[in-house]
Amino acid sequence: MPFKLRTATPTDIPAIIRLQEQIWEPTYRAILTPEQIEYMFTTMYAPESLLDQMTTQQQTFVLLETDGEGQDSALLGFAAFAPYGPDDSVFKLHKIYVLPATQGSGLGKMLLTEVENRCRTLGGTELLLNVNRYNKARTFYEKQxxxxxxxxxxxxxxxWMNDYVMSKPLLTPPVNHSESV
Structure with missing residues (x-):
């Protein structure tokens, strides 16, 4: 099945929220309380919060979807990244999620590779991320x-979020990519 990667706009916020409603609870239920999951979800994924992340915080949201037109296209995951601190060569991956049913299928790696390539294109030499110390996604990041x-x-x-900060050097030249994968 072909996939498409594209940059999200504010008009995509409702779709991002719908996707996260399917992802957050299954992703975090083993490591966070239901109250914390609800608090963080409503704080981070309220429409006004996502709009602020896209505009004021200058996070670029990359959507991964099936390559169809209109209703034939389905959102499967997304990532968000932005420059980190005063050094424009360091970027931070703020979010990366795929639907639980697609985890392990290579879609997360596809999204991460797209983020890395975009950061390199923007002059990035390092990509940082935070991952909860008890999140099994740490293994995925280490493999990458x-x-x-x-x-x-x-x-x-x-x-409290008890995280590891992880880093990856972005030393290799960007991989050629297109809007359709």
Whole structure:
């Protein structure tokens, strides 16, 4: 089945929210309380929060969907990244998610590769991300060349995220890619 990668716009926010409603609870139920999952979801995925992430925070959202037209196209996952700090050569992957039924199929790797290529094109030499210390996704990131560089505890409202910060050098030239994969 062919897939398409494209940059999201604010008009895609409702679709991103619908996708996350299918992803968040199954992804985090083993490591976060239901109350924390609900709090973080409503904080991070409210329409106004996503709009702020896309505009003020300058996060680029990349959508992965089946390559169909209109209703024949289905959103399967997304990633969001942005420059990190004052050094424009360092980028941060803020989010990467695929539907639980598609995990292990290579779609997450496809999304991550697209983010890496876009960061390289923008002059990026390093990609950072945070992953919960108990999230099994850490293994996925390690297989993709990321390494733990430190631990970080982040307060989000009344909750704490206990994360690893992981880093990957972006040393190789970008892979040629097109909007259709």
């Amino acid at each position: 060349g990321f390494r733990v560089v430190r631990e970080e505890d982040i307060a989000i409202g009344p909750y």
